[in-house]
Amino acid sequence: MKRYCLTLDLKDNPQLISEYEAYHQNVWTEILKSIKDSGIISMQIYRLQTRMMMLMETEDYFSFEEKGKMDASNPKVQEWEELMWKYQQALPTAKNGEKWMLMDKIFEI
Numbered sequence: 001m002k003r004y005c006l007t008l009d010l011k012d013n014p015q016l017i018s019e020y021e022a023y024h025q026n027v028w029t030e031i032l033k034s035i036k037d038s039g040i041i042s043m044q045i046y047r048l049q050t051r052m053m054m055l056m057e058t059e060d061y062f063s064f065e066e067k068g069k070m071d072a073s074n075p076k077v078q079e080w081e082e083l084m085w086k087y088q089q090a091l092p093t094a095k096n097g098e099k100w101m102l103m104d105k106i107f108e109i
Contacts (some may be wrong), residue, residue, distance in 0.1 A: 009052065030066075
């Protein structure tokens, strides 16, 4: 099993943040299926103000590249991602089109 931590910001708008959280209380079935089908065992998202952190535990075969290919060919995932971008904003250091950014682990006990 592998573990990853990613981060992203939300737009600084209380109404948009509320809507974003509401969507995540009822994630579309197709999105949940795409997550599981890619080898993600569990996923949690945490928020502090506008900063979010996603923790993922994956099967050993999981690959961000393969997940990206799967997502690109799935119209429902593309629809979800486009909708979520209404609420999200890239981190200042993100490359063009980059959303969730992988964090470096600096400590473990």
